[in-house]
Amino acid sequence: MQSLYDHNAPKKATNLSINSDLLEKTRKLDVNLSAILEQALKQKLAEESAEHWKRENATAIKAYNSFVEENGVFGEEFRSF
Secondary structure (H helix, E strand, O other): OOOOOOOOOOOOOOOOOOOOOHHHHHHHOOOOHHHHHHHHHHHHHHHHHHHHHHHHHHHHHHHHHHHHHHHOOOOOOOOOO
């Protein structure tokens, strides 16, 4: 399976604007903002990629489901469950 992004790519500094109270409170708790942001972006990227894949393959999925409704699943006659 292809990776969503290059895990070995170098880190890059960036500027962000976030709620000042949120920033202050997380800093007091010694939260690693970079790690949290990377985790959130990774999750969002996975969600968006999955949605994109579904939209891109909607026609094929619909055709397959129609085929299964009409013909059943391949090998179904050999299933014991």
